[in-house]
Amino acid sequence: MTEPVLLARGVSKVFAQGRVEVRALRGVDLEVSEGEFLALVGPSGSGKTTFLNLAGALDVPTEGELRVLGRRVAALSRRERAELRLHALGFVFQAYNLVPVLTARENVEFVLELQGVPGAERRARAEAVLAELGLAELSHRRPGELSGGQQQRVAVARAVAARPRLVLADEPTANLDGENAESLMHLMRALRDAHGMTFVFSTHDPRVVKHAGRVVTLVDGRVARDEPHEVEQEYELPAGSGPVAGRQGSRS
Numbered sequence: 456m457t458e459p460v461l462l463a464r465g466v467s468k469v470f471a472q473g474r475v476e477v478r479a480l481r482g483v484d485l486e487v488s489e490g491e492f493l494a495l496v497g498p499s500g501s502g503k504t505t506f507l508n509l510a511g512a513l514d515v516p517t518e519g520e521l522r523v524l525g526r527r528v529a530a531l532s533r534r535e536r537a538e539l540r541l542h543a544l545g546f547v548f549q550a551y552n553l554v555p556v557l558t559a560r561e562n563v564e565f566v567l568e569l570q571g572v573p574g575a576e577r578r579a580r581a582e583a584v585l586a587e588l589g590l591a592e593l594s595h596r597r598p599g600e601l602s603g604g605q606q607q608r609v610a611v612a613r614a615v616a617a618r619p620r621l622v623l624a625d626e627p628t629a630n631l632d633g634e635n636a637e638s639l640m641h642l643m644r645a646l647r648d649a650h651g652m653t654f655v656f657s658t659h660d661p662r663v664v665k666h667a668g669r670v671v672t673l674v675d676g677r678v679a680r681d682e683p684h685e686v687e688q689e690y691e692l693p694a695g696s697g698p699v700a701g702r703q704g705s706r707s
């Protein structure tokens with residue numbers, strides 16, 4: 456059996472708030488396989504963001520074992536965690552987090568530059584990913600010249616340009632209206648279906664949950680439910696199958 460993309464065993468996270476301890480996660484067990492499209496749901500304060508931060512190697516657990524792409528996060532130095540994030544993980548945030556003075560293409564290129572991809576290849580790859588996600592026409596615009604939905608699609612392009620194995624999204628549709636939220640989920644799911652990238656995202660929105668292949672509910676820092684979810688529709692990228700990544704997805 457291939458190694459899970461994400462493996463949590465008895466993961467707890469305690470934050471010190473002055474003298475008070477906040478137990479954000481209390482013994483989470485979760486295994487996520489390559490190519491899953493997983494929604495993390497649960498009430499406010501149930502630990503979704505805390506878990507995504509651990510999965511993204513942005514933080515380390517207080518107790519338990521957490522492996523991201525086979526690496527034990529707690530055993531990595533800060534620098535090693537930064538390397539893991541840069542080369543193997545993609546992030547989509549609810550606030551888009553695009554650089555305002557850069558065009559859509561430059562925003563995508565920026566991540567590739569950090570990775571050390573040479574200039575000409577950077578530009579070609581950024582253009583290819585934007586085209587694959589149906590954003591070619593917008594590549595010269597700055598974030599301020601794009602709608603919220605378009606900005607979030609560019610943020611997804613940026614997150615996947617470096618061909619991460621795991622994409623983590625913390626409430627990616629929180630600032631989008633229903634139609635844009637649907638369209639963003641289609642795009643992410645199509646990337647999963649076309650390339651087998653693994654997606655783990657948190658949400659409060661039932662219209663977003665319906666696209667998930669698996670729904671994990673956190674309550675009070677624990678996994679309260681973990682259920683497979685049937686998705687009937689077909690997901691296709693706007694421009695058909697482009698050259699973004701070479702892996703083939705398996706449907707679940």
Ligand SMILES: Nc1ncnc2c1ncn2[C@@H]1O[C@H](COP(=O)(O)OP(=O)(O)OP(=O)(O)O)[C@@H](O)[C@H]1O
Pocket residue numbers: 470471472477478479497498499500501502503504505506
């Ligand atoms: N840095 C921190 N310091 C102290 N407490 C924290 C910190 N981060 C999170 N918490 C607490 O941990 C608990 C879980 O928070 P978390 O943000 O993970 O929940 P969530 O499920 O993502 O909530 P929401 O749906 O509102 O975004 C909450 O009680 C929160 O107040």
